[in-house]
Amino acid sequence: MTGISDPKPHSDHQENVADLSIATGTETNHVESEWNEKRPPDGDTAMALFNDPDALHEAIEPAEARKLLRKVDLMILPYLAVCYAFFYIDKTTLSYAAIFGIEEDLELHGTQYSWLSSIFYFGFLVWAFPTNFLLQRLPIGKYLGANIFMWGVFLIIQAACHNFTTLAVLRALGGAAEACSDPAFMRITSMWYTRREQPVRIGLWYTANGFGIALGGLLGYGIGHIRGSLPSWKYEFIVIGCLCAAWGIVMFILLPDSPVTAPLLSKRERRIAVERVRENQTGIENKHIKPHQILEAFSDYKLYFFFFLGLVCNVPNGGISNFGTIIIQGFGFSTLVTTLMQIPYGVIIALSILLCVYLNDRFENKRCIFVLIFLLPNIAGAFGLRFVHQDHKVGRLICYYLTGPYNAAFVLILSMQIANTAGHTKKVVTNAVLFLGYCTGNIAGPFFYKESQKPTYELGIWSMIVCHLLEAVLISTLGLLLRWENQRRDRIQSQTAGGLEGRDLDSTAFLDLTDRENLNFRYIY
Numbered sequence: 001m002t003g004i005s006d007p008k009p010h011s012d013h014q015e016n017v018a019d020l021s022i023a024t025g026t027e028t029n030h031v032e033s034e035w036n037e038k039r040p041p042d043g044d045t046a047m048a049l050f051n052d053p054d055a056l057h058e059a060i061e062p063a064e065a066r067k068l069l070r071k072v073d074l075m076i077l078p079y080l081a082v083c084y085a086f087f088y089i090d091k092t093t094l095s096y097a098a099i100f101g102i103e104e105d106l107e108l109h110g111t112q113y114s115w116l117s118s119i120f121y122f123g124f125l126v127w128a129f130p131t132n133f134l135l136q137r138l139p140i141g142k143y144l145g146a147n148i149f150m151w152g153v154f155l156i157i158q159a160a161c162h163n164f165t166t167l168a169v170l171r172a173l174g175g176a177a178e179a180c181s182d183p184a185f186m187r188i189t190s191m192w193y194t195r196r197e198q199p200v201r202i203g204l205w206y207t208a209n210g211f212g213i214a215l216g217g218l219l220g221y222g223i224g225h226i227r228g229s230l231p232s233w234k235y236e237f238i239v240i241g242c243l244c245a246a247w248g249i250v251m252f253i254l255l256p257d258s259p260v261t262a263p264l265l266s267k268r269e270r271r272i273a274v275e276r277v278r279e280n281q282t283g284i285e286n287k288h289i290k291p292h293q294i295l296e297a298f299s300d301y302k303l304y305f306f307f308f309l310g311l312v313c314n315v316p317n318g319g320i321s322n323f324g325t326i327i328i329q330g331f332g333f334s335t336l337v338t339t340l341m342q343i344p345y346g347v348i349i350a351l352s353i354l355l356c357v358y359l360n361d362r363f364e365n366k367r368c369i370f371v372l373i374f375l376l377p378n379i380a381g382a383f384g385l386r387f388v389h390q391d392h393k394v395g396r397l398i399c400y401y402l403t404g405p406y407n408a409a410f411v412l413i414l415s416m417q418i419a420n421t422a423g424h425t426k427k428v429v430t431n432a433v434l435f436l437g438y439c440t441g442n443i444a445g446p447f448f449y450k451e452s453q454k455p456t457y458e459l460g461i462w463s464m465i466v467c468h469l470l471e472a473v474l475i476s477t478l479g480l481l482l483r484w485e486n487q488r489r490d491r492i493q494s495q496t497a498g499g500l501e502g503r504d505l506d507s508t509a510f511l512d513l514t515d516r517e518n519l520n521f522r523y524i525y
Contacts, residue, residue, distance in 0.1 A: 028425070060272055068272050072192050073201075075264060079255045080185050080205035083148060086244045087181055088172070088212030089219065090155060093240055095325045096220040097233035099335050105231055110451070112164050117318065117446040119168050123175030125439040131180040132432040135187060136424060137287055144184045145252025151177035152245030155315075159230070159237040175439075182414075182438070183431040188426070190418040191259055192273065195280050195524055199367065199415040203357030206411045210350030210404070220339035223482050260284060278510070286424040286512045294424035296514055300426075303433050305478045306417050311438025311444075312467040312474065313410045316378070318445020319460045320403060327385075327400060330455025331393045350405040356408035367412045368479030368525050374408040382464040390456065403464065413475070419524045420482065423514030441467075482523040489519055515516075 094102075094116060103113055111409050135143060154174040161167040185205060223235045230238075256262035259273035274284060297303050320327075324345070329338045352374060360370045381402025388395045414434075421430045449460035515521045 023522070024394055037301065060275070065272060065276065068269055069197075069276075071124055071265075071269075075256060075262070077201065079251050080188065081208040082247060083181070083208075083251060084177065084185070084205050085208040085212035085215060086148075086247060087178065087242070089215060089240055090151070090178070090210045090244065093155070093236055094171075094222075095321065095323070096339060097236050098234040099325050099329060099338060100224060100236060102231075102233040105233070106161065106163060106167065108164060113446070114449065116164070116168060116171055118173045118443040120175040120178075121318070121439040121442040123177075124171035124179045125175075125436060125443070126172075127176035127179040128435050128439065129429075129432045131176075132183050132428045133289060135180055135184055136289065136428050138185060139257040140184055141255035141257045142252055144180060145248050145250075145255060147177045147180045147191060148251060149245050149248030152241045152243070152248055155237055155241030155244060158241070159234040164391075179435070182435060183428075186256050186385075186414060186418045187427070187433060191284050192277070192282070195419040196361070198419055199360050199412060200357045202415050203353045203408075203411050203505065206407065206414075207350045207353045209407055210346045210348070210353065212346065214343040214346030214350075221336055222340075224336050224339060239244040244274065244432060272403055274510075280419075284510070288423040288425075289428075290423070290512075293423045293514055294429050296423070296516060297426045297429035297433075300430075300516065301481070302420060302478070303430050305474060306413075306430060306434040306436040309413050309471060309474050309478075310434045311441040312471045313406065313413065314438050314441030315445045315448070315467045316382075316403070316406060316464040318442035319449050319457075319463065320445075321442075323449045323457060323460065324400070324448065326455055327398070327457065331397055333445055345404055349407045350402050352405035352408040356405075360412060367416055368475050371409045371412050371475045372472055374405045374412075375472055377402045378404075378406040378409075379468050382461055382468065385456075386458065386461045386465070406468065409471070416478075416524065421515060422518060422521055424512055426514045479525040482525040485524050489522065493519060 024431075054382065098113065102108070108116070131147075151174050154177060158167055158170045158174075161170065186202070189201050189205075190197055211237050219240065220236065223239060224232050224233060226235050228235065256264065259265070259270055262270060262273070265273060278285070325338050325342065328341050329335070333341055356370055356374050360367060363370075381399045384395060384399030384402065388399055389398070416432055417430060418427070421427045445460075448463035449457045453459060470498075511518075515523070
C-alpha cells in the first residue's frame with residue numbers, strides 16, 4: 001500500500017452503480033462522478049471516514065501499515081483465542097462430567113446422555129438466525145461479551161441440576177448464548193483483515209480449540225482431585241463457568257466493535273485499517289437489513305454448499321467431543337489418566353491448524369487443496385479405529401489422535417465462507433445457514449455412538465468415515481464452480497473498455513454490494 005486515496009465515485013443507489021446480473025452477464029459501464037456529501041443509508045459504515053474533512057491524506061509507509069497490523073493483532077486475536085479455548089472446554093465439560101459420575105448421580109439412562117450432548121446445539125440452532133441479525137444491528141464487541149457472560153452463568157447453574165430435564169434446559173440456553181460466537185468471530189475477522197490474511201488469523205484463534213482440549217484435560221485432572229462436599233462433576237461446571245463469565249466481562253469492556261470506531265486507534269489509524277481491507281470488496285459493516293440480499297443468499301448455490309460442509313464437518317465433531325474420553329477410557333486407562341490423554345490430542349489439533357494455515361499462506365491460498373490434504377489423516381485414523389484390533393491399544397490411541405486435523409480443514413472452510421460472500425445482510429444469512437449445518441452435524445453426531453457399542457462405537461466411527469469422504473467431494477466441487485465463475489467474470493470484463501487492467505476496484509469496495517452484484521469481486525478457492 002503506497003497511499004490513501006479519496007474514495008472513488010459512486011451513485012446514490014446500488015442499482016445505478018452496479019447492474020451486474022449474473023444471469024444475464026451484464027456489467028456496469030458507468031459510475032457517477034462525485035461522492036455524495038453524506039454517506040448513503042445503504043452504504044458501508046466505513047464511508048463515514050471518507051466523508052470526514054479531517055481525514056488525513058498523507059501516503060502510508062509500508063512500515064506504518066505493518067505496525068498497525070501488529071497493533072490490530074494484539075487488539076483482536078488474544079480475546080478471540082482465549083474465548084475460543086473456553087468454547088471447546090465447555091463442549092467437553094459434559095464429556096469429563098461423564099467420567100466423573102454425572103450419569104450415575106442424575107440417573108441418566110438410554111439415550112439421555114446423547115440428548116444432553118445434542119440439545120446444546122438445538123438451542124444454538126433455534127437462536128442462529130436471530131443472533132446473526134442482532135450481530136448486524138448491535139455493537140458486535142458488546143453483544144458478544146454479554147452472550148459469553150450469560151453462557152458462563154448457564155454453565156455454573158448446571159452444577160445445581162438434579163435431573164435430566166433441568167440439565168437439558170440449561171444446556172439448550174447455553175447453546176443459544178453461544179450461537180453468536182463463531183459468526184461474530186468470522187465477522188470480526190472479515191472487518192479487520194484482508195482475504196489473504198484471514199485464514200492465518202482464523203487459524204490463530206481457532207488453534208485455541210486444540211489448546212482448549214489440552215487445557216480442559218489439565219483442568220479436568222485438577223478438578224478430579226478436588227475433595228470437597230460436592231461431586232467432581234459439579235466442580236467441573238462451577239470452575240469453568242466462572243472463568244467463562246469473567247472472560248465475557250473482559251470482552252464486553254475491551255473488544256472493539258469496528259475499525260471505524262475502535263477507541264484505541266487514532267483517526268489516521270482507523271482510515272488505514274479500512275484502506276487495508278478495501279481490496280476485499282466486502283466492506284466493514286452495514287447496520288441495515290436488506291431483504292433483496294436475503295433473497296439472493298437463498299438463491300445462491302454457495303449457501304447450500306456451506307450448509308452441507310458445516311454438517312458433514314461436524315457430525316464427527318459432535319461424536320468425538322462428547323465421546324472422546326469414553327473411547328480413550330476404553331483403551332484401559334484410569335479416569336484421571338484419561339483426562340491427561342486428551343492433552344496430546346489438543347496439541348495435535350493446534351499444530352495441524354497452524355501448519356495448515358501456514359502452508360495455505362505460503363502457497364497463496366490453495367484452500368480447497370489443503371482442505372483435502374488435511375482430511376487424509378482423519379480418514380486414515382477413522383479407518384484405524386474401525387479395523388485395528390482392540391488388543392492393539394497403542395495403535396488405536398494413535399489412530400484416535402489422527403482424527404484431530406479435521407479442525408484444520410474446517411478453518412479453511414470458514415475462511416472460504418467469509419472471503420466469498422459480500423453484502424452484509426447476505427453475509428449474515430450465509431453465516432447463519434453455515435452454522436445451521438454446524439448445529440445439525442453436532443446434534444446428529446452423538447446419536448451414531450450407541451450405548452450397546454461402547455467403547456468401540458462401530459457406527460460412530462463409520463459416520464466419521466462417510467462424512468469425511470462427503471466433505472472431500474463437496475469441497476472439490478465447490479472449488480471447481482468458483483474457479484469457473486472467476487474465469488467467466490474475467491471474460492466479461494476483458495471485453496469491456498479498459499479490460500481487466502482498467503477495472504475501478506475502489507468504486508465498489510464500500511457500497512455494500514453482494515458478490516453477485518459486484519462484477520469486480522473474485523472468489524477465492
